[in-house]
Amino acid sequence: MKPWLALLQPGDWLVVLGGALLVGLSIPMFWQGGLADRAIIRQEGKVFAEVDLRTKRQLEVSGPLGVTLIAVEPGRARVVSDPGPRQYCVRQGWLMRPGEIAICAPNRVSLQIAGRTRVYDSISY
Amino acid sequence: MTRSVTDHESSASPGPQPGVTQLTVSAEDRRVAWLATAAVGLSLIDAAIPSPLPGVKPGLANIVTLVVLMRYGWGTAVWVSVLRVLAGSLLLGHFLAPGFFLSLTGTTLSLLTLGLAMHLPRRWFGPVTLSVFAAFAHIGGQLLLARAWLIPHDGVFLLTPLFAAAALVFGTINGMIAAKLLAESSEDPPCPKPSASP
Numbered sequence: 001m002k003p004w005l006a007l008l009q010p011g012d013w014l015v016v017l018g019g020a021l022l023v024g025l026s027i028p029m030f031w032q033g034g035l036a037d038r039a040i041i042r043q044e045g046k047v048f049a050e051v052d053l054r055t056k057r058q059l060e061v062s063g064p065l066g067v068t069l070i071a072v073e074p075g076r077a078r079v080v081s082d083p084g085p086r087q088y089c090v091r092q093g094w095l096m097r098p099g100e101i102a103i104c105a106p107n108r109v110s111l112q113i114a115g116r117t118r119v120y121d122s123i124s125y
Numbered sequence: 126m127t128r129s130v131t132d133h134e135s136s137a138s139p140g141p142q143p144g145v146t147q148l149t150v151s152a153e154d155r156r157v158a159w160l161a162t163a164a165v166g167l168s169l170i171d172a173a174i175p176s177p178l179p180g181v182k183p184g185l186a187n188i189v190t191l192v193v194l195m196r197y198g199w200g201t202a203v204w205v206s207v208l209r210v211l212a213g214s215l216l217l218g219h220f221l222a223p224g225f226f227l228s229l230t231g232t233t234l235s236l237l238t239l240g241l242a243m244h245l246p247r248r249w250f251g252p253v254t255l256s257v258f259a260a261f262a263h264i265g266g267q268l269l270l271a272r273a274w275l276i277p278h279d280g281v282f283l284l285t286p287l288f289a290a291a292a293l294v295f296g297t298i299n300g301m302i303a304a305k306l307l308a309e310s311s312e313d314p315p316c317p318k319p320s321a322s323p
Contacts, residue, residue: 004301004305007251007252007253007301007304007305007308008251008253008301008304009248009249009250009251009253009254010249011245011246011249011250011251011254012250012251012253012254012257012300015250015253015254015257015258016253016257016293016297019257019261019289019292019293019296019297020293022261022289022293023286023289023290023293026285026286026289027286029285030282030283030285030286031283031286096280097280097283
C-alpha cells in the first residue's frame, strides 16, 4: 500500500477529499426526506388509509364521482384509475419520492408519499 | 490524422502513381491505433465485469486515456478516446444505441474537463486529480443526458450520490494505476511497442 500512496501528490489528496465531501453533500441533497416508506391516502381531506410501502396491494376509495383505484407496490404507489374527467392524477404515474402527491380533485381523493422526515413543498417567511 | 498524399514520397512504400491518392500511415497514426486497441480491450473487460447498478463501471479504459494525455497530449487522448468509444460500441453491439450516446457524452465531457485540468501545476496535481475530475465529468454528462433524453423525470438524480461515490472510488483507483504506469515507464527507456510494424 505504501508505494501506491506515494503516487498521490498533495493536490491529489485535496481533490480526493473534496470529492468525498461532494459525495457526502450530495446524499442529503438528493435523498432529502429519506426513502419513501408510507403512502397516505386521503378522501375529503381526511386520512382514508396509511399504507406501508413494503407490501403489494390495491385499494378502492369511493368518492362523490365513483371509485378511485390505488395501487401500492414496494417503494412506490400510483392512482390506477379515477372517474375524474381529466385524469391528471392517473397520468402522474408512479410516485416514489417522499412529498410527492397525486390529487384527484373531482373525486376528492389524494395519494401522498411520506418518508421518515417531513418534506415541505413550499416554505414562506 | 491520416493525411492524403499525392506527390509525397514515403520511405516505406513504393512511390504513388501520379494522380492516385494514397494514404500514408504516420508513426503517430500507429501509436493512436495501438493505444486505442488497448483502450478497447480494457472497455471489453469493463463490460464483462458484473455491476450491481447499470452505469456503475470501473472505467478501466480511462487509464489508457490518462496515460496518453500525460505522455502525448490532449489531441492524442481525444483520438484514442473517440476511437475507443466507436470501436468498443461496435464490438459490444450497442453502436447508436442509448448506451453509445451515454458513453459518448460522458467521454466528451470528461475530455473537455481533462483539457482544462491538465493545465494544473504538475508538481501538486498528478494523474489521480485528473482521473477524479474526469470521472465526475463523465457521470455528470451521463446523468444530464439521461435526464434530458432517456428518463425525462427528476427521479434519475436520485442515483446521483451512488454514481458520485462510484466515480470517486474508481476515479481514484484508475488514477493511481495510471500514475503507477507513468512512474514505471519514465524509469525505463522509452517503450518500444509502437515502433514495431506489423
